Amino acid sequence: MATFRTAKKRALIVCTGNACRSQMAEALWRHEAGDEWEVASAGTSPAGFHPLARACLEELGLDTSGQYSKSVFSLDPASYDLVITVCDSANESCPHFGRHPRHEHWPFPDPILAEGGPEARTVEFRRIRDLIHDRIRSFLASERAAKGGVRS
Numbered sequence: 765m766a767t768f769r770t771a772k773k774r775a776l777i778v779c780t781g782n783a784c785r786s787q788m789a790e791a792l793w794r795h796e797a798g799d800e801w802e803v804a805s806a807g808t809s810p811a812g813f814h815p816l817a818r819a820c821l822e823e824l825g826l827d828t829s830g831q832y833s834k835s836v837f838s839l840d841p842a843s844y845d846l847v848i849t850v851c852d853s854a855n856e857s858c859p860h861f862g863r864h865p866r867h868e869h870w871p872f873p874d875p876i877l878a879e880g881g882p883e884a885r886t887v888e889f890r891r892i893r894d895l896i897h898d899r900i901r902s903f904l905a906s907e908r909a910a911k912g913g914v915r916s
């Protein structure tokens with residue numbers, strides 16, 4: 765008897781600049797979901813991958829070499845199962861995704877706005893990274909439980 769594998773679900777994570785929060789979420793989601801999901805991030809006004817966001821991911825051992833800042837308007841929203849906005853601005857200006865059945869809003873503070881010197885800014889980037897990581901782990905655990913399976 766043949767076994768059929770269902771297609772991976774696809775998630776798109778959107779922020780205004782696609783510089784910090786959405787980039788961190790993309791790398792963390794990819795790490796946590798393994799081969800269960802394909803994930804991409806994009807911005808409504810792409811501004812480049814922030815070096816502190818990249819550094820905070822790499823200190824966890826995550827490879828970010830293939831990630832870059834891109835426009836949400838260059839992607840086909842109909843090809844995603846889930847769209848997550850991670851900042852209020854993107855949530856308000858995110859294009860209507862037509863037939864897209866699922867949109868969630870997970871607002872996180874913008875670490876770029878952190879005040880203080882380099883050490884204080886790095887602490888804030890790590891704090892936001894960890895908040896995003898916890899939210900993704902919780903979401904994926906809930907999704908796995910809903911479909912009656914756990915990732916091995």
